[in-house]
Structure formats: structure tokens, C-alpha cells
Amino acid sequence: xxxxxxxxxxxxxxxxxxxxxxxxxxxxxxxxxxxxxxxxxxxxxxxxxxxxxxxxxxxxxxxxxxxxxxxxxxxxxxxxxxxxxxxxxxxxxxxxxxxxx
Numbered sequence: 738x739x740x741x742x743x744x745x746x747x748x749x750x751x752x753x754x755x756x757x758x759x760x761x762x763x764x765x766x767x768x769x770x771x772x773x774x775x776x777x778x779x780x781x782x783x784x785x786x787x788x789x790x791x792x793x794x795x796x797x798x799x800x801x802x803x804x805x806x807x808x809x810x811x812x813x814x815x816x817x818x819x820x821x822x823x824x825x826x827x828x829x830x831x832x833x834x835x836x837x838x
Contacts, residue, residue: 757830764833771836777823788821795821803827807835 760768777790784790787798797820804810804824814822826832 757828760830760833764830764837767836768829768833772832775836787823790823791821795819797821798823800825804835805831807831807838810835811838 788795790798799813799820800823801810801813802825804826807824807826810822810824814820824835826835
């Protein structure tokens with residue numbers, strides 16, 4: 738196939754969201770107020786021990802990738818306070834919902 742005949746990436750099938758819904762003012766405020774506290778600086782050197790990311794002593798660290806609105810992550814964190822949970826969510830809407838919880 739000639740590269741000129743290949744459709745551009747923008748016209749290829751995409752099976753996911755490209756953008757989330759517009760955030761409500763309460764969500765934007767919650768994200769702004771809590772994001773600085775809970776975000777990880779990915780440009781900084783990673784800690785040698787993930788336990789150091791938490792203010793309290795934790796016996797284990799768990800990673801939840803794609804936590805959506807954070808309902809499950811929050812439930813697990815409340816259920817197991819001795820475990821440090823790290824949530825990764827690509828959409829700011831989900832992070833804002835988690836900050837509001």
C-alpha cells in the first residue's frame with residue numbers, strides 16, 4: 738500500500754473517548770484544591786521505596802489503573818487503611834469525581 742493511500746490516524750477507527758465531558762464548576766474546584774496534594778510529579782526521581790509516598794506507615798502499596806470515578810478505589814482505601822493506594826486515571830473527570838468523594 739502506498740503511504741498516500743493510507744488514511745490518516747484521525748480518520749482511523751477509535752474505540753474510546755477522545756475527550757471527557759465538560760467538568761462542572763464543583764468538579765473543577767475539587768480538582769484544583771486536591772490535585773496538588775495527591776498528584777505525583779512524574780518529572781522527579783521516583784522514590785526508592787513507594788511506601789515513602791504516604792504520610793502514614795503503610796504495610797503494602799497497591800496500584801489501580803483506570804479508576805473511573807474512584808468509587809472502588811475509595812471503598813478499598815476505607816476498607817484497608819493500612820494499605821497505600823495509588824490511583825491512575827487518564828481522564829480529569831474521573832480524578833475530579835474522586836476529589837469530590
